[in-house]
Amino acid sequence: MSAKLMVGTELAAEMVASAGERAKKLVEETGVQPCLATVLVGDDPASATYVRMKQNRSKKAGIGSRSVVLPAATTTEELVAEIGKLSADPAVHGILLQHPVPAQIDERAAFEAIAPGKDVDGVTMHGFAAMAFGEPGFVSCTPGGILRLLQAYDVPLEGAHAVVIGRSPILGKPAGMLLLASNATVTYTHSKTRDLADIVRTADIVVAAVGRANFVRGDWLKPGAVVIDAGYNEGNVGDVHFEEAAEVAGLITPVPGGVGPMTIALLLEQTVEAAEAQTRAVSETVAHQLDHLS
């Protein structure tokens, strides 16, 4: 292979360590431990594994977790009510709803029950628009992780042509918006795109977020392109045919060890950030009330 690897593992470990330090500092200064609530609906083993992994990483970083597990037959109303309770609970700073949820649930309604200030996974409509408009808010963790990786490897984004393959609300769409906010020229491609390979061949940066194993082939790439594989398919296989792509690309993320660890790192970082912001808001309110009393 000729491509250089973009390794997420190390960078993610640094981010998690730094989040852990901030968490520790918050506990020392205020007695508040950041807390991430995870919500899992049903008994899909892969989803259960993801949630457990996120809880374990949280614990290692000194972030508390609250685990909500609901039966597969949960209704939208029940899930919305449960998430609403977490949104209102001052001891919970961040909320992660593991997706996909069972088919009978209106996933969008469930996401929207997450208070924007606790949307540390970046799945709400408010979060999406904030990413698109450069307003304050939490980013979707995988797209946000991709941006950090590109920055860490000094990939020039301004004026670069980024082709995003896939347009899901939590991956493709926000990834494109974050790249656009970094002044890249962004093309959204998807299942209805004609001549996909030809379009990908014009890309300086390719983000594969389509959920199909080995979908992007080596001869789709411009020599020297930066290839970000956000796919994670059965058998630890990405959306990019790694062996072929690595012969052509300039930089490429491995699967696993590329985008995946960055996603979790960003989740933890944003949970700590949420806890800091909420704690600050509470102490400002208290100070304000004390002012009024004196």
Add this chain to the structure above:
Amino acid sequence: MSAKLMVGTELAAEMVASAGERAKKLVEETGVQPCLATVLVGDDPASATYVRMKQNRSKKAGIGSRSVVLPAATTTEELVAEIGKLSADPAVHGILLQHPVPAQIDERAAFEAIAPGKDVDGVTMHGFAAMAFGEPGFVSCTPGGILRLLQAYDVPLEGAHAVVIGRSPILGKPAGMLLLASNATVTYTHSKTRDLADIVRTADIVVAAVGRANFVRGDWLKPGAVVIDAGYNEGNVGDVHFEEAAEVAGLITPVPGGVGPMTIALLLEQTVEAAEAQTRAVSETVAHQLDHLS
């Protein structure tokens, strides 16, 4: 010229007539007249003209209007408070904040003071995400008008390559999202894009939304391309060099008479829709309360 004109005037007149009929029906059935509140800050003559035009068209369609005019020195807080009052006022169904607002104002904060159910101009973060995700909500009027025009002229969108020039939050960005929702492949280009002409030459559909007179030239176009000129610059000039482009394009919007009238038509249509929805919600609440009383 070889291109066929995409005339907005006629289609817009039909839409306004239909909105007028719905407004009349609402008055007859419920006594409620749809009402659009316009908010103008400062004394920019062009903005004042736009607002007056929108009020006149509203009146012709049987839509009432409420006019709020604020001094150029208005602060963000004052404007937000004023818009908040309109958001809470049950006699107001739609709110239009004429932009641009004076530089000292945080325009985003002002837009966000518009209740999503009254955001008939489609400028809120919620509205943008709704367009991107295909959720219920009002569309930005110019992008929404462009889509209607493309549909009226039977332009195939699925799989077509649409290149959007410009990325403003109320024009370029939502136009791209609406085209993407219609299964087009969408490329966002802007001031930092390299080789813009080459990219535009790959487009089946070009949306020019950059605000620079005669910016898009004829030799940037693929023969037969559909050219949407959303620009409106001094002297009634669009963003596209019309004479050159009309020699190459298959379909092209004139300026004026193309996108412009569609924008206002959609504003009126959405105002009536908002009035219908709000009136329906009120009567459902009343029915519910009567149920409880009986």
